[in-house]
Amino acid sequence: MVIVTTTVRRDVLTLPAAPLGPENPLPPLRPLREVHTLDERGRQGLPRDMARQLGYEPLRGILPTRVLDGYGRERTETTLDTLVVENDRLRATVLPGFGGRVHSLFHKPTGRELLYRNPVLQPAAFALNGAWFSGGIEWNIGATGHTTLSCAPLHAARVTAPDGGEMLRLWEWERLRDVPFQVDLWLPEGSDFLHVGVRIRNPHEKAVPVYWWSNIAVPQERRVLAPADEAWHFGYAGGLRRVPVPETDGVDRTYPPRSEYAADYFYDVPDRARRWIAALDDDGHGLVQTSTDLLRGRKLFVWGSGTGGQRWQEWLTEPGTGGYAEIQAGLARTQLEHVRLDAESEFTWLESYGPLSADPGLVHGGDWPAAREEARARLADALPRAAVEEAYDAWRPCADTEPGEVLATGSGWGALEVLRADHKLPGTPFAEDTLGPEQEPWLELLRSGAVPEPRRVAPPGPTLVAPHWRDMLETAPARPVAEYHLGVAQWHAGDRAQAVRSWERGLELAPSRWPLLRCLAVADQDAGHIERAADRYAEAFDDLCQERRDDGTLWTSASAALGREAIGVLLAAGRQAAARGVWERLPASTRAEGRFRLVEVQLLLAEGERDAARAIFDEGFEVADLREGAEVLGELWHAATDEELPARYDYRMRAASEE
CATH class of the missing domain: 1.25.40.10 (Tetratricopeptide repeat domain)
Structure with a gap:
């Protein structure tokens, strides 16, 4: 008899939080003010596929979503619903009401928190539609920037995992690109790695542009390692330029505190190389993220040590609680690109998150190839590339499994779209009982052809x-x-x-x-x-x-x-x-x-x-x-x-x- 020790359960988390407040009731008609853009001149000299995707269907505005700007800065102790995925070695705490973010990833044998876990929930205007907060692992879908679902509820349910245990499924209808997606969090028994199966579906009869970046917050006192000798640098003055890794302009930029100003470094991972990125402390311990090959991009974001960067860090958390950097993984090489998803097709991949320990003398040494190779080798020992492929193959048939117990409820917009077009979306039901007051006028239009006064x-x-x-x-x-x-x-x-x-x-x-x-x-x-x-x-x-x-x-x-x-x-x-x-x-x-x-x-x-x-x-x-x-x-x-x-x-x- 097999004893299944992996569980998915409800829990609560209490921390100081500023209320989100109401949506802005005015429709956002003005063009998006997006800092991550390049003009035609800026695309000259870039690789052909990158330049094409940079110009492919950029977002013009955030309709049909609305701006979330009704929050303030006064925080009070607030109890938040959480969903916990846990085995005997790892515990992942998820916030279903806030985009399904993984708030904490705790490694039990070492007693280490693998992520930057924000001690407060403070909304700030970083999402495409306003309210966003820092910390943990967020799932960014839609268009260049932080998702409009950053502070929105997702549907969540218990599902049978590939090994017969329990898996947590999150899903919702992404409204900017009009596509459904799902995120399955699975912890095999005895595993040090959380597997995350992701699927984006295009149920329409024409292609759609899609965007995905998994954004992982880690303490900034780390060295970030990735399998690349070059990166595409994007700074807030604009411009995308290829730079060497690890040193740019005479400074080793793989240590986040050594950059003065905020910047993105999109690592140019060779086509056949394994996709991974790690952030390791002075003793060689930390977090590694890896994936199947479809998720090709890897990125480091730093706030910088300058006054402005430090002020933003304080703004997003409590002063004196330590800064963070972001390591990310995406569908394209840079976040300025959108990828074509053909009609009636889907993108699927598997990500894995877990602890990594390596020789600190090598990973913090002056020999970049040796540092990178040490991290790669230790990852190969902890989770071979073939094991990730096997986990993906095992998960893929389970993606269509109908959910069991509903653990959280998202919006009614997906249910409206399923009613309109009779979409068949096995594994991600958008039930009619999720329809609410916001959908009522549109349901009336669908049924009677008139908008009710x-x-x-x-x-x-x-x-x-x-x-x-x-x-x-x-x-x-x-x-x-x-x-x-x-x-x-x-x-x-x-x-x-x-x-x-x-x-x-x-x-x-x-x-x-x-x-x-x-x-x-x-x-x-x-x-x-x-x-x-x-x-x-x-x-x-x-x-x-x-x-x-x-x-x-x-x-x-x-x-x-x-x-x-x-x-x-x-x-x-x-x-x-x-x-x-x-x-x-x-x-x-x-x-x-x-x-x-x-x-x-x-x-x-x-x-x-x-x-x-x-x-x-x-x-x-x-x-x-x-x-x-x-x-x-x-x-x-x-x-x-x-x-x-x-x-x-x-x-x-x-x-x-x-x-």
Whole structure:
């Protein structure tokens, strides 16, 4: 009789966490501000396949998802649901409500935590749609950047593993690229390695661009080793260049603290070499990640030892708790690329995570080939390449196994898509009972061909923008809410003129005018009509203030989001008095938030009140949703004073000479 010791169980984790807050109710119409981009000139001289994938279907915006920017900086002790996969040697703790992130990977025989385990959960604006947090292993799918699912719930269930034990399955519908995916976490009995089977499926009749990077946070006091002598370097000043490994510009960059500024190093792993990456401490101990060959890319991200990098590290955790670096594995050589997944096909691969111990004299010695070979040899001893292939072959037939006990529930968007197209997705059921209020209007459109008018006055719900939903909106009765959603879908598709016409038609009969006016204001701003944009933003904010029903979360977040945008455009149009009028009508609680103290600085500077703007800096404030690569704090500081930027406001991720 075989005794199965591997278990999957529910548990809880308590740690200081800042609440996520509400979604921003305004549809994100503006282009994505992505720091990881290259223009046509920057692609010259790159390998042909890399250059092609760099230009293949880059993301234009984050619709149909919404921005998550309602979080703050106040943390309280919070209990989070976890799922634990455990055998007699390893324990993996997973957060199903936060993208299925592996929060901890603990090796029992040595008592070592193999990951950087963040002692807090502090959202910050690093995901494509805003809220993200650092630490553990995250599964990045969709497009260049941190996934929109970083702080979203995934479906989770218990599944029978290849060896007859228990396996944890996570799955969800990725909405940017409209594809389902799954992540199976499997710990064979007696194994030191967590196996992770991943599948991305394209159920559609045409090819789709896909993106995947498994992002592993490790303590920064490590040496990072990978099977490469060269890497593609990307810094925040832009540009992708090939550099030698380990030394670049006279410094060994495989030690994260030795870089001054934030940077990505995408290792150029030879085609036939085994795919792996490791991060080892001074004694030669640490974590190794390896995979089957489809997951070809390996990367090191460093924050840098400069003031800005250190400030970001403190921002994401508790000061004094130690910094981290990221080692990653992806489908392409760099994160600037997207890979074609053919119609009605899939990508599958297996990753393995576990402890690695090597001779510290070799892995930290000055002979890079010897250091790399020592890590490779010790990995071969601990987990031979053939064993990973065998584990993949054993897992692959189990990918279609229907889940057993449901352990967590994700969104209802997958269920809606399965109903629409009758997709057959064995192994990842998107049950009808997961449909919720956000899906109800779209379910009505699917069944009756009409978008229902809302029963009560409230900000509009989210818009679906995929071509099949846009086609349904085109033929739906031309009611105001349908015209609003149709315009958003047309705008996303690049048909700006038709979007404006749809919004204008909706405005003629709309009982709620401000959502349509705001969309038209964005269109005016995009077309360079700043005066008309300012007019429409002012009118939209007036209408919202008249329509606002209560001081609840939904209306407060709508007022804050629209007011912030309106003030920015009014100031750009030189209408300081009107901008001040919007400011004064915002709730006092909103004006007290750090992000609105920043708006107040902008307002005071526009009014010529330089000393008053400087006084706000002196009082101190924190902009909770400050975005990666943002330099607005430095720009406003220098507009308010001639003094050097204080460290607490310094988030620069590049040298001053590169700005």
